[in-house]
Structure formats: structure tokens, C-alpha cells
Amino acid sequence: PCVHKEIPKPCVAPKDALPTATFIPHEKNMFSDAFLVEVSRGCPKACTFCICRSSNRKTIFVPKEKVLACVPLDRKKVGLLGASVSLHPHLPEILEGFIARNQKITLSSLRADRIDVEIAKLLRKAGLVTATLGIDGLSERLRCRIRKDLTKEQVIMAARILKDTGFKGVKVYAMVGLPEETEDDIIEGATLLREIAKFLPLTVSVSPFVPKPRTPLSDARFVGIKEAKQRLSVLERAVRGYARIQTTSPRTAMLEWRLAHADEDESQSLLQAFIEGKSLI
Ligand code: SF4
CATH class of the missing domain: 3.20.20.70 (Aldolase class I)
Structure with a gap:
């Protein structure tokens, strides 16, 4: 952390910059067959060992509409990314959206x-x-x-x-x-x-x-x-x-x-x- 002589401030993405979404076709990518979309950033919990905990930055949960809109319809599989995917308040609706489009999901x-x-x-x-x-x-x-x-x-x-x-x-x-x-x-x-x-x-x-x-x-x-x-x-x-x-x-x-x-x-x-x-x- 001190390579730059001082500890840099955490980088906080503007809310509108989310979701990030991409496809990484590489054999070493464990999600290589999935289109990736970041559904949350940060985590509202406070586990003391974790760098994603709430006090480090505010948790952003991406609205369902934005999550679904950024995934192309022809993708068969979608990877939901984020430290707190399961805490997304609209996870059921997001899953229903992908199920209705016949797209499989994977998450960590x-x-x-x-x-x-x-x-x-x-x-x-x-x-x-x-x-x-x-x-x-x-x-x-x-x-x-x-x-x-x-x-x-x-x-x-x-x-x-x-x-x-x-x-x-x-x-x-x-x-x-x-x-x-x-x-x-x-x-x-x-x-x-x-x-x-x-x-x-x-x-x-x-x-x-x-x-x-x-x-x-x-x-x-x-x-x-x-x-x-x-x-x-x-x-x-x-x-x-x-x-x-x-x-x-x-x-x-x-x-x-x-x-x-x-x-x-x-x-x-x-x-x-x-x-x-x-x-x-
Ligand atoms: S991401 Fe997991 S380990 Fe980290 S603060 Fe949230 S619940 Fe705890």
C-alpha cells in the first residue's frame, strides 16, 4: 500500500458509472462463458476482515432495469458480480428477468x-x-x-x-x-x-x-x-x-x-x- 509513499484514498465510482458489463473470452477466466455484469459495489455488512465492508465505501445496488438492459439478449449465460450480490434488495426480480429471457446465471x-x-x-x-x-x-x-x-x-x-x-x-x-x-x-x-x-x-x-x-x-x-x-x-x-x-x-x-x-x-x-x-x- 505504500509504494506511492502514501496510502491513496479509496476510489469511489460515481453511481451512474454502474453497472460495468463486459465479456472476457479467455481460457483462464473462470466466467469465460458468461457475460459479466456488476450488480452491486461494496457491501452493507461490516465483517471486520473484509475490504468490501460498508465503512470503506457506500454500497451501490444497481437497479434491476439497468442490470437487465446492459446484457445482450443473445448471451446464454450471465455472471452477476459484486461483493454483496445476494444482499441486492431486488435479487429475486433480477433473477426472474433473466429466467424470462432464458438466460442462465452464475455468481460467486x-x-x-x-x-x-x-x-x-x-x-x-x-x-x-x-x-x-x-x-x-x-x-x-x-x-x-x-x-x-x-x-x-x-x-x-x-x-x-x-x-x-x-x-x-x-x-x-x-x-x-x-x-x-x-x-x-x-x-x-x-x-x-x-x-x-x-x-x-x-x-x-x-x-x-x-x-x-x-x-x-x-x-x-x-x-x-x-x-x-x-x-x-x-x-x-x-x-x-x-x-x-x-x-x-x-x-x-x-x-x-x-x-x-x-x-x-x-x-x-x-x-x-x-x-x-x-x-x-
Ligand atoms: S462482502 Fe461478505 S465478507 Fe465482506 S462485508 Fe459483505 S458480507 Fe461481510
């Missing part, structure tokens, strides 16, 4: 407490087969501490609704290494994941927590490579046989942390090391 993750039968049915009708839920903190205590504010019951209810409305699988995002995390939190998270897996085939994507600049947890300690490995292995062992688990390498997380917090000198050394093909950690 959903808040579990936003999933009700109506939204789940519409998502399914719009072609989604696997839903992704971000729980982030493994225990309810941690989710409360990071202001994710999702109860175990809300997450299980979301899994139940997804199953009942015909979804074929669920993916869950979680982190290890949040401040104050103990082994009990990890075990509680594993118990919740095993509960979810009773409803649908489950994939868990888990990363070591990386404190981000401009968030209340910016100065939190990075858990470290050794400790992150140990915590990941506790979780992996506890969900073995219940879920497929994908982990972000603790070394990658460490590098992400260093890059995010590097001052000008450290940024230059990291860049030089990269140019010379040396290890960055």
Missing part, C-alpha cells in the same frame, strides 16, 4: 442468511447447480467476533433449503488463523461442516486468514506458515470422509500478507526478488 458466494426457498428456487431455475456459502469464521464465537454474524442454525437451514430445492452440491468458504482462534473453534467448524454434508455433497475451500489493510483487523497477527499448516491439518482430519477440502497454501497466504503490508523499501525488495527468480518468503 451467497450469504447463508439470505437464502430462502424463493431465492433458492429462482437460482436453481436460472441454472445454478452448486451454491457457495461464505462462513469465514469456523465457530459461532469467531463469526461474532469478526461480525460475520451467521449462526450455525442459519447455515444449516441454508443447506437444507438448497437440498430441498434441487441443488446438487454446496461449497463453503472458511478461514483458519483468525485472531483468538483455538482448536475448539476448528473442531466446532468441522462439526458444522459435517452437518452441512448430510444434506449435499460438500466442498470446503479454506485459507489462512490474511489481515488486509484498511480493515479493522489490518494490524492483526498473521498466523504464520507453521501454525497455519497445523490448523489446516486439524480441520482436514476432522472433515475427512465428509467433504472434499481445498486449501490455500500457507506460503501463498504469507506472501499475500507481506505484499499487502509492504512499505516502499520492502515492496522494492520483493519486486527485485521476483525479477531475479528468488524466493519471496
